Amino acid sequence: MINDKKVLFSGMQATGNLTLGNYLGALKNWLTLSNEYECFYSVVDLHSITVRQDPAVLRKRARALLTLYIAAGLDPEKNCIYYQSHVSGHAELSWILSCFTYMGELNRMTQFKDKAAKHADNINAGLFTYPVLMASDILLFQSDVVPVGIDQMQHLELTRNLAQRFNAIYGDVFTVPEAYIGKTGAKIMSLQDPAKKMSKSDENVNGSIYLMDDPDTIMRKCKRAVTDSMAQIRYSDEQPGVKNLLNIYCTCTGKTPEEAEREFDGKGYGDFKMAVGEEVIAVLKPIQDRVKELEKDKAYIDGVIKNNAEKANYYASKTLRKVQRKVGFPDRIR
Numbered sequence: 001m002i003n004d005k006k007v008l009f010s011g012m013q014a015t016g017n018l019t020l021g022n023y024l025g026a027l028k029n030w031l032t033l034s035n036e037y038e039c040f041y042s043v044v045d046l047h048s049i050t051v052r053q054d055p056a057v058l059r060k061r062a063r064a065l066l067t068l069y070i071a072a073g074l075d076p077e078k079n080c081i082y083y084q085s086h087v088s089g090h091a092e093l094s095w096i097l098s099c100f101t102y103m104g105e106l107n108r109m110t111q112f113k114d115k116a117a118k119h120a121d122n123i124n125a126g127l128f129t130y131p132v133l134m135a136s137d138i139l140l141f142q143s144d145v146v147p148v149g150i151d152q153m154q155h156l157e158l159t160r161n162l163a164q165r166f167n168a169i170y171g172d173v174f175t176v177p178e179a180y181i182g183k184t185g186a187k188i189m190s191l192q193d194p195a196k197k198m199s200k201s202d203e204n205v206n207g208s209i210y211l212m213d214d215p216d217t218i219m220r221k222c223k224r225a226v227t228d229s230m231a232q233i234r235y236s237d238e239q240p241g242v243k244n245l246l247n248i249y250c251t252c253t254g255k256t257p258e259e260a261e262r263e264f265d266g267k268g269y270g271d272f273k274m275a276v277g278e279e280v281i282a283v284l285k286p287i288q289d290r291v292k293e294l295e296k297d298k299a300y301i302d303g304v305i306k307n308n309a310e311k312a313n314y315y316a317s318k319t320l321r322k323v324q325r326k327v328g329f330p331d332r333i334r
């Protein structure tokens, strides 16, 4: 608990331009929860380098991502928005927790298998221990809740196991966190291949709507979205393309799939896709406008970065010192 509130932690990697999947699956829920919890939202740049990055591009994207968090509506006075690399506790706790993680556990992680297949020329140890760093992010702030898309569930389970394992040995050190997964939007699929998750590192740019896409591009991508020849708008696994568009529509409008099915009953795919495009544009336009405004105010963003890194470091050190003492590291002499 911080200031009598439960703690929330989440983060995103600055590995590309954010997609609608990132927004509907994660960021949107961050906004809903931000009043209720004491929140830490990190730009997880340590995670980003598990895949080779161009330094200048990474720096630029990390700042764009941090700006986007604010533009989406997270107030940096109330929410701690910061770069993971500015808080060394993440890496320090990660080392300690890696000594409590079994190779077999990490071997089972599907994200590692996917990424290793995608980057066969660079299967580095960081990619393998990525989930331990993620667990450290969460446990470092004694987080109660972690809003993520469904693809992160396996990492959350590992985090809970590590917390429980550590607590069983050393007493009540870590809060055991819960995942928060939205009812709709938890897994937005590629518009070009509804069997694949919409992903910011997908080479096919038509499969993803990027948060900074202009309205014409958004409409074009929606109109070209892969559907089927069943000529009916139903929320069913037999129609994965239509189901995905309905998910997008419902998460944007707050309607239930049943309401949307009724609304589009008897309508053609053309009209339906246009309606989806319009809702997406309506959701993204205010965020895009705010990004453009914020980008002009360098001093403001710099201030946010500085102040929040201090705040994050303060809370991170508290947990870290406690953990170091528990495992037997000597106290510092002041």
Ligand code: ATP
Binding pocket: 011, 012, 013, 014, 015, 016, 019, 021, 022, 023, 024, 025, 026, 147, 148, 149, 150, 151, 152, 185, 186, 187, 188, 189, 197, 198, 199, 200, 201, 202
């Ligand atoms: P990459 O393509 O680099 O692996 P990514 O697009 O999967 O990246 P992350 O930075 O790994 O994005 O994820 C940020 C957050 O967005 C996580 O909470 C993740 O669960 C969520 N997320 C990512 N893709 C989707 C999606 N298609 N639908 C719903 N949520 C998603």
Ligand code: LTN
Binding pocket: 009, 010, 011, 012, 013, 044, 047, 133, 134, 137, 138, 146, 147, 148, 152, 155
């Ligand atoms: N692995 C996450 C990003 C991430 C994260 C976290 C999410 C890193 N650390 C802590 C929630 C909490 C991903 O989305 N790929």
